Amino acid sequence: MKVKNILFSYQNLLKREIEKKKYFSFLRKIFNLILKVLLNLIKKLFSKNFKNLDKYYNRDLFEKSLDYLFIYFNTDKGKTFKMNDGQIINSHNYSPFYEKYFKRFKNEKINLLEIGSHEGKGLASFFFYFPFASLVGANINPLQMKYFSRRIEEIFIDVSSKSILKNFANYYKDRDFDIIIDDASHNLKDIIQTFPILFKKVKANGFYVIEDIDQFKAFPNLNPNSEIMTPLLILEKLINKQDFQSPYLDDKDKDYLKSNIKNIYIEKGSMRLEGHNVSDIVFIQKKDI
Numbered sequence: 001m002k003v004k005n006i007l008f009s010y011q012n013l014l015k016r017e018i019e020k021k022k023y024f025s026f027l028r029k030i031f032n033l034i035l036k037v038l039l040n041l042i043k044k045l046f047s048k049n050f051k052n053l054d055k056y057y058n059r060d061l062f063e064k065s066l067d068y069l070f071i072y073f074n075t076d077k078g079k080t081f082k083m084n085d086g087q088i089i090n091s092h093n094y095s096p097f098y099e100k101y102f103k104r105f106k107n108e109k110i111n112l113l114e115i116g117s118h119e120g121k122g123l124a125s126f127f128f129y130f131p132f133a134s135l136v137g138a139n140i141n142p143l144q145m146k147y148f149s150r151r152i153e154e155i156f157i158d159v160s161s162k163s164i165l166k167n168f169a170n171y172y173k174d175r176d177f178d179i180i181i182d183d184a185s186h187n188l189k190d191i192i193q194t195f196p197i198l199f200k201k202v203k204a205n206g207f208y209v210i211e212d213i214d215q216f217k218a219f220p221n222l223n224p225n226s227e228i229m230t231p232l233l234i235l236e237k238l239i240n241k242q243d244f245q246s247p248y249l250d251d252k253d254k255d256y257l258k259s260n261i262k263n264i265y266i267e268k269g270s271m272r273l274e275g276h277n278v279s280d281i282v283f284i285q286k287k288d289i
């Protein structure tokens with residue numbers, strides 16, 4: 001982890017504890033976080049569970065399809081996913097859509113940001129699919145990443161906090177992204193409030209992707225206020241330049257999005273949970289300004 005990113009993550013993790021009025025946790029984290037960063041550094045040097053992709057044994061991976069890579073690194077973006085008990089289940093199967101929209105970036109020197117990077121399995125797949133890309137993995141716990149490289153940055157984000165999202169966008173004020181993927185909390189409010197803040201960080205003609213955009217249908221706790229204006233409905237209103245009310249978007253956000261979205265592509269993968277298909281994914285393309 002870059003020292004600059006450690007400092008940003010440290011400050012913002014602590015700010016978030018204050019924002020949540022968790023003063024005891026704030027005090028605990030002042031010391032715990034330093035310890036965790038040191039431990040993480042040691043693990044990266046000595047543990048077999050942490051993989052330096054710059055020295056990775058299997059160079060053939062640079063030639064593989066995204067679906068092969070998603071299954072190889074066992075991210076739930078692929079056709080199948082191996083559970084902890086070894087059972088193989090049908091997964092989201094987002095690969096055909098990622099291939100369809102992102103093939104044109106394959107050999108470009110792109111910037112890609114994934115929020116909700118978890119252990120970095122998705123990012124490790126993108127590392128091999130986009131051999132010239134610079135990748136950023138942002139997560140509520142950035143120390144979860146098992147894959148690292150000179151081409152991968154890890155950093156803290158909490159998409160449930162608007163002020164943290166704004167700090168994050170400001171931190172990257174000199175860098176815009178060709179691709180931003182939201183695979184974080186899948187909470188309805190978080191998806192909506194993150195979108196206008198990070199869509200501003202997408203380059204002209206670039207893409208903002210929202211995975212599992214309707215997952216709250218299977219897990220109502222992801223939409224605790226039973227909001228009627230879902231992210232998909234909001235996108236439909238935005239592209240048709242229609243008015244609507246959402247507690248998580250103000251008029252400035254709506255105007256910005258209406259005038260900067262070029263196209264919206266809605267796709268459906270194949271994972272079923274609690275009797276619902278939870279694999280709705282949206283690719284939102286920015287105008288070429």
Ligand SMILES: C[S@@+](CC[C@H](N)C(=O)[O-])C[C@H]1O[C@@H](n2cnc3c(N)ncnc32)[C@H](O)[C@@H]1O
Nearest residue numbers: 075116117118121122140158159160183184185
């Ligand atoms: C479905 S996992 C992501 C899987 C990963 N993208 C991959 O391809 O393997 C979701 C991640 O979002 C993170 N997350 C949950 N709430 C979050 C929040 N409020 N802000 C940022 N990340 C969050 C979780 O810690 C978890 O690591």
